[in-house]
Amino acid sequence: MKPESIQELFEKNGGIFLTQASKIAKKLDNIHGFLFDWDGVFNSGKKGAEFPSTYSETDSLGINLLRFSYWLRFQKIPFTGIVTNQISESAFQLAKREHYNSVYLSFKYKKEALTHMTDTPGIRPSQVAFFMDDVLDLSAAEQTGLSFMVGRKSSPLFLNYIQEKDLVDYITYQRGDLNAVREICELMMGLSGTFENTIEQRVDFSDSYQAYLEERDKIESKFYHKVDRKIIETVI
Numbered sequence: 001m002k003p004e005s006i007q008e009l010f011e012k013n014g015g016i017f018l019t020q021a022s023k024i025a026k027k028l029d030n031i032h033g034f035l036f037d038w039d040g041v042f043n044s045g046k047k048g049a050e051f052p053s054t055y056s057e058t059d060s061l062g063i064n065l066l067r068f069s070y071w072l073r074f075q076k077i078p079f080t081g082i083v084t085n086q087i088s089e090s091a092f093q094l095a096k097r098e099h100y101n102s103v104y105l106s107f108k109y110k111k112e113a114l115t116h117m118t119d120t121p122g123i124r125p126s127q128v129a130f131f132m133d134d135v136l137d138l139s140a141a142e143q144t145g146l147s148f149m150v151g152r153k154s155s156p157l158f159l160n161y162i163q164e165k166d167l168v169d170y171i172t173y174q175r176g177d178l179n180a181v182r183e184i185c186e187l188m189m190g191l192s193g194t195f196e197n198t199i200e201q202r203v204d205f206s207d208s209y210q211a212y213l214e215e216r217d218k219i220e221s222k223f224y225h226k227v228d229r230k231i232i233e234t235v236i
Contacts, residue, residue, distance in 0.1 A: 004021065010173070017170055021191055038082055039053050040152075044175065055094055079117065080101050081100060081113070100219070103222075116224065125144055126143075131181060132148070159171065223235070
């Protein structure tokens, strides 16, 4: 599908493009890393002693397909990280299982995680796509090459602020607990022109997918937190 047709399809469902789909498609050529906020992006944002934050397999599969689609284009695994303001066992479990590169825990200032993430593998902030949902994420979003915001109807003033200031590239029509991550992943694959090939190769469990999987599974997730304003690696 052409970018214009993809934009029309997503807009029909309620997605909001602050950057035209054709321009997002061009930016994707320079994206080499993905950074995900956690609460409110993978879930509703609800937390409590008896209500741990969670994630959906629908979103997890979407990210895996997105990483595979990147591998098909560039023959390497994109750098993938999670940043969370609070400790989340679910985030740790997902990162380990799916072999994400990094998890940044207890980071209230998300820009610091972005800086560390890009310094470590040698990519630039402008080469990162950021998945976000709220005020605390804007410090990182303003630095990244692409930023995707999980929308919600409960924040009309904030959504208006985001649009007036042109702070993100796309706002989802689904909430975090209704698979907004999957929505963004499919949008990115569609605009990069890799969606159909990615799906078909995954269905066939092709040689390419097996090679990608073997390379992906060699990644050992690393976990970082701050101590005395220094970012150090920790064992989870």
